[in-house]
Amino acid sequence: MAFVGTAPRKAILFGEHYVVHGAAALCVPIEPGTRVEIERAGGKVGVRLISSIGDDFFSQEEAGTNEKFENLRVAYCGFLAETKADEMPFVARFSAQVSQKGTGMSASFATSFLRALCAAYGKKLSKKKFFEIVQKAEEIAHGARASGIDATTVMEGKPVLFEKKFEPVRFVFKDAKVELPKGSRLLLCDTFEGVRSKTSELVEKFAKSYGVQGAANTAQRKKIAADFGQVFKKAIENLKKTGSIVELGSCMNANHGLLAAHGASSAGIEKCREIAFAHGAYGAKLTGAGGEGGAVLVLCGEKAVGKIVQALEDANFSAAEIKIAGKI
Numbered sequence: 001m002a003f004v005g006t007a008p009r010k011a012i013l014f015g016e017h018y019v020v021h022g023a024a025a026l027c028v029p030i031e032p033g034t035r036v037e038i039e040r041a042g043g044k045v046g047v048r049l050i051s052s053i054g055d056d057f058f059s060q061e062e063a064g065t066n067e068k069f070e071n072l073r074v075a076y077c078g079f080l081a082e083t084k085a086d087e088m089p090f091v092a093r094f095s096a097q098v099s100q101k102g103t104g105m106s107a108s109f110a111t112s113f114l115r116a117l118c119a120a121y122g123k124k125l126s127k128k129k130f131f132e133i134v135q136k137a138e139e140i141a142h143g144a145r146a147s148g149i150d151a152t153t154v155m156e157g158k159p160v161l162f163e164k165k166f167e168p169v170r171f172v173f174k175d176a177k178v179e180l181p182k183g184s185r186l187l188l189c190d191t192f193e194g195v196r197s198k199t200s201e202l203v204e205k206f207a208k209s210y211g212v213q214g215a216a217n218t219a220q221r222k223k224i225a226a227d228f229g230q231v232f233k234k235a236i237e238n239l240k241k242t243g244s245i246v247e248l249g250s251c252m253n254a255n256h257g258l259l260a261a262h263g264a265s266s267a268g269i270e271k272c273r274e275i276a277f278a279h280g281a282y283g284a285k286l287t288g289a290g291g292e293g294g295a296v297l298v299l300c301g302e303k304a305v306g307k308i309v310q311a312l313e314d315a316n317f318s319a320a321e322i323k324i325a326g327k328i
Helices: 067-083 105-121 127-142 149-156 199-209 218-238 245-261 267-278 302-314
Strands: 003-014 025-040 046-051 054-058 089-096 160-165 170-175 184-190 283-287 295-301 318-324
Touching: 003 105, 003 149, 003 218, 003 245, 003 283, 003 295, 025 105, 025 149, 025 218, 046 067, 054 067, 067 105, 067 127, 089 105, 105 127, 105 149, 127 149, 149 160, 149 170, 184 267, 184 302, 218 245, 245 283, 245 295, 267 283, 267 295, 267 302, 295 302, 302 318
Parallel strands: 046 089
Antiparallel strands: 003 025, 025 089, 025 160, 025 318, 046 054, 160 170, 184 295, 184 318, 283 295
């Protein structure tokens, strides 16, 4: 018998990089997401993991050999410790789209895996404990303290507004009621061509472009947030069924222009945008940290979807339509 766990991925529609310095950002869950099926197996206790991005085996006592799945081992050990469950031999088969940078794949994998473990063992975790386990897995995946936005958006399965507060440092999350204007479609393009920029380096590069060395002071944060504030306000005004696809596209382009001016884009991202516009896109912007191998969101009308996807694939980019997941 297979026990199933599912979870969406996520995309930041507006506010990446600026959110680090106190501006608001909007994150949405997206489909298609991740699905995992867990089944009892023979052999030694632990999890034999099978996926399109690699395989592995790990247990409480034995670490895996594939570093990209160490976060899942952390989630697994956290689950067993919290539920006091005994280890059993399992096979976990993951199905997901190619791992695009900046789309919350690590949080999606950990959340779907944890949900499948709960089903397999007949256990239930509190929302708080579930989040804590996914967050620990996220810190392993990112090699640093995670904001919680990926875990929150993926677990909740609905759009989230988030802001970073200071003194003390903390993140504030609020539900967001947003949807695309009528007739709009959203595409996701992966510009990976063998190299991906490191998020930490892009964050540092963005800050330095504003003259920030180390932690920004209050005046610097206000200046950075002010550059983006009006773009964000206008975007939120048009993220509704009666909103304007033209205005929303303009906001995406303005947000991208700011990010590109401060070092967050790449030649691949700009090429992707150029192709999208040549085939009818209203807006296109990087999502996530950006840089080499970054992902791009494209806003277009229904009739342009096929043309844009085909043109991007002809240029050796992977591209597909995505949908905002969950109840809005």
